[in-house]
Amino acid sequence: MLDAFWRAAAYCLHPQVILLSIAPLVVAGGVAAALGYFYWEAAVDGVRGTLEGWGLLHNVFDWLESIGGGGFRAVFAPLVLVALMVPVIVILSLLLVATLMTPALVRLVAARRFPALERKRGAGLVTSTLWSLGCTLAALVLMIASIPLWFVPPLVLVVPPLIWGWLTYRVLTFDVLADHASTAERRAILREHRWPLFGMGIVTGYLGAAPSLLWAASAAMLIFAPLILVAAVWIYTLVFAFSALWFAHYALAALQAHRVVPAPFPVPPPEALPPLAPLPALPDTPPALPPP
Numbered sequence: 443m444l445d446a447f448w449r450a451a452a453y454c455l456h457p458q459v460i461l462l463s464i465a466p467l468v469v470a471g472g473v474a475a476a477l478g479y480f481y482w483e484a485a486v487d488g489v490r491g492t493l494e495g496w497g498l499l500h501n502v503f504d505w506l507e508s509i510g511g512g513g514f515r516a517v518f519a520p521l522v523l524v525a526l527m528v529p530v531i532v533i534l535s536l537l538l539v540a541t542l543m544t545p546a547l548v549r550l551v552a553a554r555r556f557p558a559l560e561r562k563r564g565a566g567l568v569t570s571t572l573w574s575l576g577c578t579l580a581a582l583v584l585m586i587a588s589i590p591l592w593f594v595p596p597l598v599l600v601v602p603p604l605i606w607g608w609l610t611y612r613v614l615t616f617d618v619l620a621d622h623a624s625t626a627e628r629r630a631i632l633r634e635h636r637w638p639l640f641g642m643g644i645v646t647g648y649l650g651a652a653p654s655l656l657w658a659a660s661a662a663m664l665i666f667a668p669l670i671l672v673a674a675v676w677i678y679t680l681v682f683a684f685s686a687l688w689f690a691h692y693a694l695a696a697l698q699a700h701r702v703v704p705a706p707f708p709v710p711p712p713e714a715l716p717p718l719a720p721l722p723a724l725p726d727t728p729p730a731l732p733p734p
Contacts, residue, residue: 443638446691453551453687454680462546466538466679471672474531490519528674529585532606532650533578535678537613540574544617544686551690552622559698564628565620574613581609603647610650610682611643614689623697631696642692646685650678 453459552559565573584605591597619628632639 443642443692446688446695449555449691450684450687453547453691454684456550458550459547459683459687462543463679463683465542466535467676469542470531470534470538470679471675473534474675475672485523486519489523529582531674532678533582533609535675535682537574537578539679539682539686540613540617541571543683544614544690545621547683547686548618548621548690548694551687552694555691556694556698559622559694560701561622562624562627563621564624564626565616570617570620573616577609577612581605584608603644603650606647606650607640607643607645609643610646610685611639611689614643614686615639615693618686618690618693619697622694627697627700631693631700634700635692635696638692639689642685642688646681646688649681649684 585602588601588605591601615632616628619631623631
């Protein structure tokens with residue numbers, strides 16, 4: 443796993459990888475910038491209006507004002523909007539990287555490191571797309587169901603990375619093995635290497651939390667929300683590109699090791715064996731014993 447990690451980090455400096463990262467950045471960054479530019483203020487006003495209709499929040503804001511935290515009311519609605527947008531940006535970036543970058547990155551790794559690895563094409567584009575959408579839907583359900591746990595300080599640092607890690611490991615492992623592994627081989631690798639792959643997904647999940655530091659740096663950063671959205675998409679793209687390379691190096695190496703089965707000891711055919719020599723004939727009467 444560590445060997446694949448360092449190989450993936452080195453591949454991120456490859457010119458082809460840098461060029462491949464432009465396509466998801468242009469698509470996701472353009473969509474995020476456009477939505478932020480045209481709809482940010484309207485979305486903030488809508489969230490603020492919804493929150494002001496909740497009587498419980500009025501008591502919370504009054505208490506914050508009594509202890510000198512009255513300024514929190516102004517930034518609470520943008521923070522809620524950012525918290526709602528981050529999962530969407532993460533999933534959009536992951537799906538774009540899986541669709542636009544992962545096949546090319548897998549071909550690059552296979553050509554440079556595993557040129558003799560046979561392609562059995564166990565899954566096509568439609569199957570891979572349905573798998574990614576199914577895993578994404580499951581991750582969204584888990585994310586929504588876990589929102590109450592986010593208000594517990596330790597769990598907010600554990601639950602979302604676990605969900606993102608599970609989603610990353612399921613999507614990227616499938617896409618990496620789709621072209622080279624058969625269906626049986628892919629299932630065997632997912633079963634035999636479940637925990638290392640899940641651990642890699644958790645690490646990439648924590649790496650994916652890095653863009654959140656842009657929002658946590660200061661409440662004043664919310665003024666530059668449209669620009670920060672593009673920067674966050676760029677960081678997510680780099681993280682998931684590195685993740686795709688990491689999974690490609692690990693999964694293809696596991697596939698190669700899975701196919702290396704020790705050959706049985708060669709047994710020559712019966713016609714190749716030399717004929718057995720005939721046994722010597724036994725005498726009719728036993729030999730006489732010498733006198734004592």
